Amino acid sequence: MLKINKPLVIVANGEFPKNSIGLNILKKAKFIICCDGAADKLLKNGYTPNLIIGDFDSISEINYTEYRGITLKVLDQSKNDLRKAIDFSIKNNINELSIIGASGFREDHLIGNIFSLYKYPNTKIKIFTDTGTFQLINKSQKIKSFKGQQVSFFLEDKTIKITSSNLKYNFNKSTLNNLFSGTLNESKENYFNLEISHGTLLLYKKYK
CATH class of the missing domain: 2.60.120.320 (Thiamin pyrophosphokinase, thiamin-binding domain)
Known part of the structure; x- marks a missing residue:
């Protein structure tokens, strides 16, 4: 059975953080969930995920093969990989968590990620970008x-x-x-x- 420790950090498949605040959040994490291809960026920066969630359409074949033992395939196309990761965390009684990598690249993804927080009104979730934080x-x-x-x-x-x-x-x-x-x-x-x-x-x- 997978043991989930706190603090938990979700790494979304946006731009890997450059700001020291987001990087420090990652360094202090006891459990890291990667959203699909975010695992490639995390590994490239010297960190190892505890779990990789998604439909696996963006992770490299090499990393998917090597880390297949810690993957969780979720095919529900009504949710993006970030919401899949949040739902997994809440299902495992983790209602306080940090999200990095939710910004950068496509602005529509960023807006969707930020307003996804409204789906979880009774949680303590913070999105850390390179400029600031979003929270409910x-x-x-x-x-x-x-x-x-x-x-x-x-x-x-x-x-x-x-x-x-x-x-x-x-x-x-x-x-x-x-x-x-x-x-x-x-x-x-x-x-x-x-x-x-x-x-x-x-x-x-x-x-x-």
Whole structure:
């Protein structure tokens, strides 16, 4: 039986991280899941996956053959390989995980990967890109930040009301009528407060 240790990191088949934050997340991982061809990039950079998930249409034949013992073939074409990896993690009681390699190359894949988080509202999943992080916020809370940090907010549900403090442009029971309406904000302190009336908000925070 496969033993899954924490912290768990999923490596998507986008651009391999260059930023030290994403690389440090990978170095600290106790269990690494690769999405199909991401295994080639991971191995090329000196890391070894614990599990490779996908339909195996992008991994090299050499690596597929060598690491076949840790592969899990999932043919469900209604899901991309990243969602297959997340679903596997949740099925194995891992609700807190990090994702790297979700950005770069095709922008439509990036958008799809980011908004896939909405499928998992009761988890603690963070996507680490080379510029910042994406995560879901599903309750009012104090959020760690730093003065001058660039932040953006996205809502699928236009009825959600947001109230905030310590932002350059604060909300006061505000709704966001468009996906871009909550972008290009800024933290004024080492934390900011967010209150949401209900539902889930997608937060982006840029690195220092």
